[in-house]
Amino acid sequence: MQEANPKDKIEYTVALVSDFAKKYSLSTTQAFNYLDRFNAIDFVNQHYNIAHTLSFSEIVDDLALYCKNHGGNL
Template sequence: MDYVKFLKIEFLEVTLNKISYVVTCVSSFANKKNLTKKDAFLYLYANKAIAFLKEHYDIEHTLSIDDAVEDMAEICCQNGGTL
């Protein structure tokens, strides 16, 4: 396999891992806050928690999902969220 093809595959794997992680975190947040997944995503997106997860994925994905949910809730509160 050539190096460029390897890099493309590696990039795809990392991207898919990030997407899976964000989906898991949104689902857990929705369950904890008794929201639909759609409403949870819209709330988290509007209050910058999705951007936070994407930016800090390297650290956040090493923590428990419960810790990530708490971090997202804190980020939302810092950005005007009220849940």
Template sequence: MSRLTKNKIDYFVVCVNDFADMYGMSYVEAFDYLKKHKGLAFLSEHYDIEHTYSVEETIADLKQVCERNGGRAA
């Protein structure tokens, strides 16, 4: 596995876990929610930029993306 792939996986785990904690979800619920409402696709597509932001900023971006795609986390 390449270093970039490992870094992306680690980053996804942090984002999913922090999203879950912020919105009172289990980690599985957060993963499913982010997948269903295109949050994970957003993270993958914009990893190069998003990983330079704070986790709090990324969580806010994920919330917006998911809301634009039918989600209601908060």
């Protein structure tokens, strides 16, 4: 499998953080810090090739669950 373009990964992650922030009524900075604290940003980066095939709604829900399973509490 070909490695994703870093620019595509960054743009995807920025859009994902923005949607996460909107869903949970956070600023984008708060959303990024929360996702980063519970390693969800690394998870998305590592699994980008699969994650980007899912709907934003689905991946946002999955990231919330991932964070919860790693100590998060939104």
